[in-house]
Amino acid sequence: RHATKQRGDSSALDPSSKRSDGNYSMLSHERYEADQDITGLTLRASKGASVSGMIVIEGTHDKAVQNKIAQLRLHAYVRRDTLGVGSAQSSQIGPDGSFRIGGLQQGTANFQLIAPDRSLLTGFVISRVERDGVVVPRGMAIESGEQILGVKVVVVYGNGIIRGTIKVENGPLPNGARLMVRLANPLVPSAMIGRSQGTDARGRFVIEGVPAGSYDLLVHAYIPESRTKSPFSKQSVTVTDGAVVEVEPVIVLENNQLPNP
16 A cells, blocks of 8 residues: 655645635645545635625616626636736626625736626626726735725627738748737736637638727737747727727747748
8 A cells, every 4th residue: 555645735736726615715735645545634724815896887788788797707817926826716797797706815816707608708898997996907916815895897898890910021920820819908908808819821810899999909929839939919909889990910020930941
């Protein structure tokens, strides 16, 4: 018979430990692998922090939109250090827009809307997050065990469209490279609009359900096995409700990113 023991941070060893029962979070643990019963195992937990408040929709009074947001969840990712290590929790959004996210660890929280059916997210964008009436553009600081009340998450809804073709300068993309496009709110850099999406073989893309406003259009070229920084571009885009905006972002390749002759 044999047994091995590991000791350390639970989130580093077991991805499932990044979630809690909504009230407590794991601090540390000892992990055993054995072919016999284990006794004397001790788990330590602390009262998790929580964030509660209201989702407020701006720009529409459509009852269908109000009902649709109740099918979404508010997701919080808490980053604990500069390396991006952290944990995540989410909360159902009530019919009145209320939410409570519990079991959070100490760190900086960023919020986004999620749904099992991604089509439900179309048109919804978090425009800002307010704590005590003050906008927190780069994430909300959370102390250990802190119970934060009265947070306002302002969501806008729209049906604008951004359509374009990415132009690649200084040569074609290497084999296997991919172009990815995403929108970001310049006032809330941590709040991305939707997920990253790819382009077709000609570099064309369409982003639908964009609320009226100004955005940063972010374009990345992901090149397999490249040892240099991925080509990147950022372009400001202004969208009006119900309109189509045509854009032509440019990606410039470096000489060492060109395909071998």
